[in-house]
Amino acid sequence: MNTQFGSKANPIAFDHESPEHADNWVAEFRDMREKCPVGWTEHHGGFWVATSYAAVVDMARDTGSFSSHKSFDPQTGTGSGGITIPFTPIPRGLPVESDPPEWNALRGFINRRFAPKAVEAFRDDARLYATALLNRVIETGEMDLVNDFTGPVPAMVTMKMMGLPLSEWREFADPLHAMVFTPKEAPEYASVVAGVEWIFRRCAEEFVRYKDQPEEDNLLSFFAHQQVDGRKLSLDEVLSLANNIIIGGVDTTTALTTHALAYLADHPEAKARLMADPSLIPFAREEFLRFFTPIHCLARNVTQDTAINGQDLEQGDRVMLAWAAANRDPEIFEKPDEVQFDRSSNRHLAFGSGIHRCIGSSFARMMFEEMIAQMFARIPEWEVDRAASQRYRSVGTINGWESMPIHFAPGSRVACSLEI
Numbered sequence: 001m002n003t004q005f006g007s008k009a010n011p012i013a014f015d016h017e018s019p020e021h022a023d024n025w026v027a028e029f030r031d032m033r034e035k036c037p038v039g040w041t042e043h044h045g046g047f048w049v050a051t052s053y054a055a056v057v058d059m060a061r062d063t064g065s066f067s068s069h070k071s072f073d074p075q076t077g078t079g080s081g082g083i084t085i086p087f088t089p090i091p092r093g094l095p096v097e098s099d100p101p102e103w104n105a106l107r108g109f110i111n112r113r114f115a116p117k118a119v120e121a122f123r124d125d126a127r128l129y130a131t132a133l134l135n136r137v138i139e140t141g142e143m144d145l146v147n148d149f150t151g152p153v154p155a156m157v158t159m160k161m162m163g164l165p166l167s168e169w170r171e172f173a174d175p176l177h178a179m180v181f182t183p184k185e186a187p188e189y190a191s192v193v194a195g196v197e198w199i200f201r202r203c204a205e206e207f208v209r210y211k212d213q214p215e216e217d218n219l220l221s222f223f224a225h226q227q228v229d230g231r232k233l234s235l236d237e238v239l240s241l242a243n244n245i246i247i248g249g250v251d252t253t254t255a256l257t258t259h260a261l262a263y264l265a266d267h268p269e270a271k272a273r274l275m276a277d278p279s280l281i282p283f284a285r286e287e288f289l290r291f292f293t294p295i296h297c298l299a300r301n302v303t304q305d306t307a308i309n310g311q312d313l314e315q316g317d318r319v320m321l322a323w324a325a326a327n328r329d330p331e332i333f334e335k336p337d338e339v340q341f342d343r344s345s346n347r348h349l350a351f352g353s354g355i356h357r358c359i360g361s362s363f364a365r366m367m368f369e370e371m372i373a374q375m376f377a378r379i380p381e382w383e384v385d386r387a388a389s390q391r392y393r394s395v396g397t398i399n400g401w402e403s404m405p406i407h408f409a410p411g412s413r414v415a416c417s418l419e420i
């Protein structure tokens with residue numbers, strides 16, 4: 001029997017959902033990477049966790065041994081597999097919770113809607129929403145960065161992309177954000193779930209409407225009229241695609257931009273450098289993606305017995321790929337715990353690796369750029385009220401902020417075709 005440190009017989013103490021991990025994840029991952037880059041923990045029914053860059057990439061690329069497939073029975077609310085630990089009792093997201101060959105058909109179907117050229121068509125929208133949202137608050141000299149700005153912009157761009165009416169942006173943005181941070185045992189959890197259910201009901205209603213009234217440029221209409229492998233998508237498949245695109249894209253971009261704006265408030269010299277030379281912003285963006293890694297960890301299911309780093313992974317075991325740990329691996333990144341805008345190579349894993357690598361990366365990058373540009377142009381100085389800011393209680397899936405009040409010198413509204 002394998003008794004080495006981190007084996008099932010000699011497990012590590014690790015819980016990505018715990019407040020201790022949220023407070024201390026950089027040091028905890030450093031320790032795990034050094035002592036046992038692939039280790040077994042008994043939490044959440046037991047799972048392996050990979051923390052070195054090499055192990056995370058190997059597992060992410062080996063879809064034959066590490067499956068993303070999820071099964072779920074809506075009658076009983078039970079199921080298995082998928083990319084979260086613990087299991088999330090909702091229908092699966094697609095394509096992310098599928099394996100080849102199912103994955104090939106679905107990803108191929110949506111790929112071109114997320115290509116850089118398709119994304120550029122939404123840049124003016126992102127700019128318009130960012131402008132209108134800052135108009136709402138700029139005269140007051142204060143806002144909640146997350147709830148007034150970095151949350152709504154990605155939510156509104158996503159609504160536009162999907163073909164949902166923009167007038168419903170608040171009903172859309174708030175539950176998506178609250179779903180990530182509200183503990184399941186909190187009294188308000190039921191109303192948050194109801195809010196998210198409402199969003200998917202609206203997706204279903206609009207999808208049905210677009211069947212009769214096609215529109216060229218939105219995804220729900222595209223889903224209603226295009227064929228995959230010679231057939232139309234079912235409503236369940238449409239909702240699973242919407243689930244992945246909406247839940248995968250909104251709060252992640254919010255987390256990235258909030259972390260970046262907080263960092264820049266704390267590091268005025270870095271902010272001054274970016275403002276003086278905006279050509280550095282794409283490099284800064286990649287470094288913020290690496291350093292903060294908004295999607296902290298995601299899971300896989302082991303499909304066949306496999307040995308990695310001297311550990312014996314068995315068929316049916318769950319395994320966690322810690323993107324955030326891999327992104328601080330000193331084997332790959334020099335001085336990994338420093339933010340350096342001029343890294344010569346930044347092969348970070350914030351968007352994952354292998355076939356499931358983020359399809360929305362160009363969207364995320366574009367939305368980040370537009371939000372940063374609006375802040376720099378209109379609110380060049382801001383101060384974060386750290387005492388009143390609330391980080392997510394668990395950073396285990398998304399490492400982000402529930403709220404972040406900021407103060408700034410009041411400014412003026414600008415002409416904008418959108419009043420919200």
Ligand code: HEM
Nearest residue numbers: 095096248249252253256294351352356358359360363364
């Ligand atoms: C900073 C923002 C974002 C981050 C950090 C992020 C991160 C990731 C990661 C790590 C994966 C890999 C999942 C896996 O391997 O299991 C992924 C996949 C995915 N992301 Fe993103 N994402 C972001 C923004 C977006 C946006 C804006 C969209 C949609 C507009 C999106 C849609 C998706 C989809 C559909 C997949 C599944 C791809 C597949 O399975 O083939 N993401 N994302």
